[in-house]
Amino acid sequence: MLRQDETVRVNPDRLEELYHQLGESGAEDVVCRALEELAARLSHTERCFREMRHHDMRKSARSLVAIAEQIGMSLLARVALDVTTCIDAGDKTALAATMARLLRIGERSLTQIWDLQDLSI
Numbered sequence: 001m002l003r004q005d006e007t008v009r010v011n012p013d014r015l016e017e018l019y020h021q022l023g024e025s026g027a028e029d030v031v032c033r034a035l036e037e038l039a040a041r042l043s044h045t046e047r048c049f050r051e052m053r054h055h056d057m058r059k060s061a062r063s064l065v066a067i068a069e070q071i072g073m074s075l076l077a078r079v080a081l082d083v084t085t086c087i088d089a090g091d092k093t094a095l096a097a098t099m100a101r102l103l104r105i106g107e108r109s110l111t112q113i114w115d116l117q118d119l120s121i
Contacts, residue, residue, distance in 0.1 A: 006075075006101075006104070006105065006108075008073075008075055008076070008105055008108040008109045008112055009074075009075065009112070010071070010072045010073055010109065010112055010113050011072030011073075011074055012072070013072070014070075014071065014072030015027070015031070015071065015072050018030060018031065018071070030070075030071070031071055031113070034067050034070055034071045035071075035110060035113060037067055038064065038067050038068065038073075038076075038106065038109075038110060039110060041060050041063055041064050041067065042064065042102070042103065042106040042107075044056075044060045045057055045060040045061050045064065045080075045083070045099075045102070046099070046103060048060060049095075049099050054087050057083075057087060058083075058084050058087045058088075061080045061081075061083040061084050061087075061102070062080070062084055064076065064077070064080035064102075064106075065077045065080045065081050065084075068080065068109070071113065073109045073113070075105055075109065076102075076105050076106055076109045079098065079101055079102045079105050079106075080102055082098050082101075082102075083095065083098050083099055083102050086098050086099075
C-alpha cells in the first residue's frame with residue numbers, strides 16, 4: 001500500500017510579520033478568519049470537483065492560493081495552484097490525484113496552524 005504522508009509547515013516568518021504589522025489582536029483576527037475561509041473554500045472546491053463544475057472549482061482553488069499565502073501556508077498554496085494547472089490542462093486523472101493531495105495538505109495545514117496558535121496562548 002502506498003503511504004501518502006507529507007510534512008506540512010507553516011511559515012513562521014509570515015505569521016511573525018502579520019503579528020508585527022497588525023498587533024496580536026489584529027493578527028489573530030486575520031488568521032482566524034483565514035482559517036475559517038480556507039476550510040470553507042476547501043469544502044467548496046471538493047464539492048465542485050464531485051459535481052464536475054471545473055470553472056467554479058478553478059476560482060475556488062485560486063482563492064485558496066491567495067488566502068494560504070497570506071498566512072504562510074506555502075505548500076497548500078502551491079498544491080492549490082497545481083489543481084488549477086490540472087484544470088487548465090484538462091487532465092482529469094492528474095486533477096483527481098492533485099485534488100486528493102490538496103485535501104490531505106489542507107487538513108494537515110489547518111491542524112498545524114491551530115496547534116501553533118494553541119502553543120502561543
